[in-house]
Amino acid sequence: MLAHINYIAFDADDTLWENETYFREAEAQFAALTAKYFPTDDIISRLFETEMRNLPRYGYGIKGFMLCLVETLTQITTDPIPVSLLQEYISLGHAMLDKPVIVLPHVLALLQALSPSYQLLMLTKGDLVDQERKLKKSGLASYFHHIEIMSDKKPADYQAILTKLGCEPADFVMIGNSLKSDILPVLALGGYAAHIPFSETWEHERVEEDVVHPNFIALTDIREILPFLKRIQQS
Structure with missing residues (x-):
């Protein structure tokens, strides 16, 4: 019954x-910014691995995603990371937080x-x-x-x-x-x-x-x- x-x-x-489309757009921008350090085809999968590893620490949301962007970059290069690039990552996250609903x-x-x-x-x-x-x-x-x-x-x-x-x-x-x-x-x-x-x-x-x-x-x-x-x- x-x-x-x-x-x-x-x-x-x-x-x-709407929500997930903003993450896909941010991933594409992240891959473009990071292309000089790592092949674009692989960077998204590396980012996903970082997100899964940190999910128990950060939970779900844009702020944890932003931290995973930076951590992923530190994992794929031993070169000094320009401050300007980190600023672009932060701006990317801020733009996501300011998206219209x-x-x-x-x-x-x-x-x-x-x-x-x-x-x-x-x-x-x-x-x-x-x-x-x-x-x-x-x-x-x-x-x-x-x-x-x-x-x-x-x-x-x-x-x-x-x-x-x-x-x-x-x-x-x-x-x-x-x-x-x-x-x-x-x-x-x-x-x-x-x-x-x-x-x-x-x-x-x-x-x-x-x-x-x-x-x-x-x-x-x-x-x-x-x-x-x-x-x-x-x-």
Whole structure:
């Protein structure tokens, strides 16, 4: 029997607003700046290795990414690093932090449609200060009953939030673009999870296998969650 959904949670980056494209652009600029020290084709993979090694230290977000840019450069050259190049890296990070917040299509209308009937949550990874900046600039904060900036998105992390809210997993649906972070952990708890793909996916968030689960919802348009919720209400 289908549950009655009380809480609907949204990921933020690349679900509510654009994010990953800014990292891809920054990586390309980093590779161009570093080309004199290392082949462009290899520098991105070296950067990714540095990011993965430092993820437990820095967590997710632009500031950790900036530190990984500098560390990667120190690993690929023994030459003195010009201060001007380091300044360009810092400027690259600052530009990312100053990017406009572009709310994705249909998000605002969906939140307006859902907020009268459901408790809406925003559950996202990332740097606290930066995510708060983006939320404020997005103009979406007022639609959410609860907002959580999470250090990670494992099943235990979701369970802790559900316990705090007094919500059973079967009465909860998570909407997000990452199968690894937004979908699989929630399905493991017995909740519902709706995947809405974004045009860019960070290598760390990629999942190769198909997701097969009775509580999995595949979306091509975020508004497609509405008929799913209607079916539950009528069950």
